[in-house]
Amino acid sequence: MVRTELMNRLKHNWLICRTVAEVTYKEWSAYRTHSLVSVIVGPVYFMVQYFIWTAVYGGQSSLGGMDLPQMIRYFGATALIGYLIMDFADWNLSMLVRTGKFLTFHLRPIHHRSFALFQKIGHRSLGFLFEFLPCLLIFIFIFGVDMRPASLPWTFLSVLLAFLMNFYVNYTIGLASFWIIQSNGIRSAFMLVSGIFSGALIPLGFFPNWLQVVQFFLPFQYIAYMPAMVFTGHYSLGGLELSTQQAVGIQAMAVLITFGFSELVRRLAMKQFTAVGA
Structure with a gap:
């Protein structure tokens, strides 16, 4: 009886997920030109990184524990992963709370976070087709970069966890709108810090050792650095060298902790909601 009820509930949630995802896909399909712009920006950013790091390495064989080919693959991976995990939940939630439109979601049988x-x-399904795949082909056939992951299953799992981590972190930032009217300052500050400490701009191996150790207790490295290193097949940070399985296991625990914190903040935020502006 309990098993049947659980299966029915999972089936119901799956139908909701598929319906919302399909509607969102069709809605954003009308703005495909936005994705096409990303196809230009991504390779240009990668090309800049390529020339910078080629000059930085000079005749050196290794920097920050990475050789030049690995560094190039790392930035190719971070660029592609960025297309898959991009998120604007914080901006969207802030807008709904500020305008009072969050009330329509608050009254639905499924809460807004889901x-x-x-x-x-x-x-991101749309992004996979119009951003990820074109850029992957550009990196392979124009730049000649080896974009084969060291382990496809583990890379897929790590990117999925990064997808969830980025969402839960951003959604938690968006919940600040229940306490303050304008959360743009918090969002901007977080984006700056995340850009630096996620490893998207510079590999974390170049930071001081103590700061590398601190990253294990912050959510940033689990968004970009860890999945990119899992892609390359070699993860090291703060003097620790972990196997792919160990790294993904730590990433999974970090996602669970972040989800729990997000749920706590969400429940506190619901007590603050007054539907002002509805």
Whole structure:
């Protein structure tokens, strides 16, 4: 009886997820030109990184524990992973709270965080087709970069965890809108810090050792650095060298902790909601 009820509930949630994702996919399909712009920006950013790091390495064989080919693959991986995990849940939630439109979601049988996650699945499905795949082909056939992951299953799992981590962190930032009217300052500050400490701009191996150790207790490295290093097949940080399985296991625990913290903040935020502006 309990098993049947659980299966029915999972089936119901799956139908909701598929429906919301499909609607979001169709809605954003009308703005495919936005994705096409990303296809230009991504390779240009990668090309800049390529020339910078080629000059930085000079005749040196290794920097920050990475040789030049590995560094090039690392930045190719971070660029592609960025297309798959991109998220705007914080901005969207802030807008809904500020305008009072969050009330319509608050009255629905599914709470907004799940709805936003399903939206992201649909939005990134579109990004996979119009951003990820074109850039992957550009990196392979124009830049000649080896974009084969060291382990496809583990890379897929790590990117999936990064997808969830980025969503839960951003959604938690968006929940600040229940306490303050304008959360743009918090969002901007977080984006700056995340860009630096996620490893998207510079590999974390170049930071001081103590700061590398601190990254294990912050969410940033689990968004870009860890999945990129899992892609390359060699993870090291703060003097620790972990196997792919160990790294993904730590990433999974970090996602669970972040989800728990997000749920706590969400429940506190619901007590603050007054539907002002509805």
